[in-house]
Amino acid sequence: MKIKHSILLPVFVIAGLKLVAQESAGKTVHLGLVTPISTQGRYARDISPAFALHILQGVNHDNKGASVAGLHTTLYGSNRGVMVSGLVNQVKGSNKGVAVAGLVNTSRNGRGLQLAGLHNQEAGNGFIQVAGLSNYSHYSLLQLAGLVNTSRHAGYQIAGLVNNAQTVKGIQLSGLINIADSSRYPIGILNFIKTGEKQLGLQVYDDVSAGIVLRTGSYKTYGIIGAGLARDKDQNSTVLQMETGLGYRIPLARGLRVNTEAVLLARTDVHNFIRHIESLRTLLGVKVTPAIELTVGPALYLTDQSDSELFSGHYIWKIKKRESVLLVAPGAVAGINIRL
Template identity: 30%
Template sequence: MNLTSKNISKAASVFMMVCLFIFSNAHIAKAQEPVSNVHIGFCYPLSTNGSRAGEYTNNASFHVLAGLSKEEKAFSYAGISNVVRDKVSGFQFAGISNHVKNAMKGFQYAGIYNDVDTIDGFQFAGLLNRSATVKGFQFAGLSNIVRNDIDGFQFAGFSNIDGGNFKGFQFAGFVNKVRDVDGFQFAGFVNVAKKVRGLQFAGFINIADSSDHSLALVNIIKNGEKSIGVTIDETQTTVLSFRSGGRVLYGIIGVGGNWKTSTSYMAFEGGFGAHLPLSNSFRINAELTSLYLEDWKKGFYYKNTFRVLPSIRITPRIELFGGPSLNFSSTDTEDGKKLIENDFWNDYSGDEKRQLFIGYTAGLQIGF
């Protein structure tokens, strides 16, 4: 076949017409997408948008029970549930649940459950939030479940379960589970993460691959420190303790006894500490602890202590430490009142004696 300029011109004309046809149809289809300023109804399809409600973009929607739409631009309300096939902007409220296939930008409230792909703004659910990505504030009475990353504030009465990274402030009444943390993580019982940059606090245990600032009674940090030690103080209370944490902060939990008086007492200790390294073999440990003595009868003895403990490593794993302490004690037992005779302040309230005094702590610990 011989190609002439005339043939080439005809082919180009046909190509241009096809492109114009496709573009025109797409433009017409887009122009025909239904839009409603106000969508009012009882439940789908009993509404002003009828059976095509799922194709509509609405500026405002009001439904007695449940509403269906493609997109909401300003305000949407349903007594039970909102279902949106694309995205939502503005304010969305549902008595029970909101379901948004793609993005939600603004404020979203559900009495029980929110299910959204991407959140940019504020999300509140009485029970559960589930999403892929969050940027902003997320609150759930029970649990937040996020598949990917979070940037902002996350609060749950029981648990935050996140598959990606977290940046910001995270609080859960019981457990937080996330990949990497950059910020603050608080849980009433346990935090689980990989890499933590910031502060990690739990009522009982933190678990992480790396975390320099980890505060809990027990900290299982893969790249951190763990040790078993024995301490004795000015009341002759001996405690076998477990210290665990990161490069800077650590937790203390221990059990022991006091046999100085006529009655034998079990001792229970818990607290937090911080390392101040001065050289490879010498550092200062500052600790805040609470000690409770129990003889399983009537009465109590507890002591709160702040102690500064110079520490020297005599081998890579064995550490000797000892130093002064400032103590506040309270007891209503006769044995407890005899433990400390020299104090610089004391006070009586009925049978209870309270004291402030200077003491000491010394001990040895073995790292592993």
């Protein structure tokens, strides 16, 4: 009898340890095709494995290590590791790790990194969002999107088309439009900053061209867009002149500042003629009233010919390239601007 007990006891111990090991392994690793066809079955949403691999779709409570799915992953808790899905990652709690999706990442909040082919959505506070199309978060340190960024409070926003926020502590950089209640350094063609400055001005140039110019931005950086008419010597006719660029303001004293600008001018007859002129200019701005500013200053042009009436025939540097010639030529700009 004693011999029998001595034989069975180790068997039961080994079997018990094996069952515990299997159960532990089942909670540590989650393998599956689609919920609930997996090693964790219908209990998956309550378990937090260290590694999960799903051919199509899977769920868990938390991700503590790595989670990979062909299409879609849902976490009912938080992500503290790395999530990679072909289409969508959905975190119902906080994302404190890295989430990579072919299309969309969503989470409630979290100081994590979201990378998506199309859109990142963080309902609360976030950290870094990078998307092919758009990002949204209540607060984000950095948003980088191909088209649109939206945030209530942002550190930095970089978008191909539009940035929209309430407050921005760093730089807003967009290919076209920045919108914010307050943003000290918006960099875009059109900047609608509630606490910023918008000016509409009439500007004349040393080649006797003139145009209407809109400047929008903050009291530091601003965007420039304008249109007018110019007399082109090469065409011997009056042509349409358009300009766009960026500017930076340097305060000197009360009512006195320097506006430095980098501008691209384009002249066209709308049919088959177009000519580009790059320009750098430094304009002294004098506020005669809180709403009216007079500006005047020198300019440098990179052009193929000098049309200047003030500096006719003069140039600083000539660059010859085979049959073409580029000139670095002096110029001057003056204008009157009205604050909107």
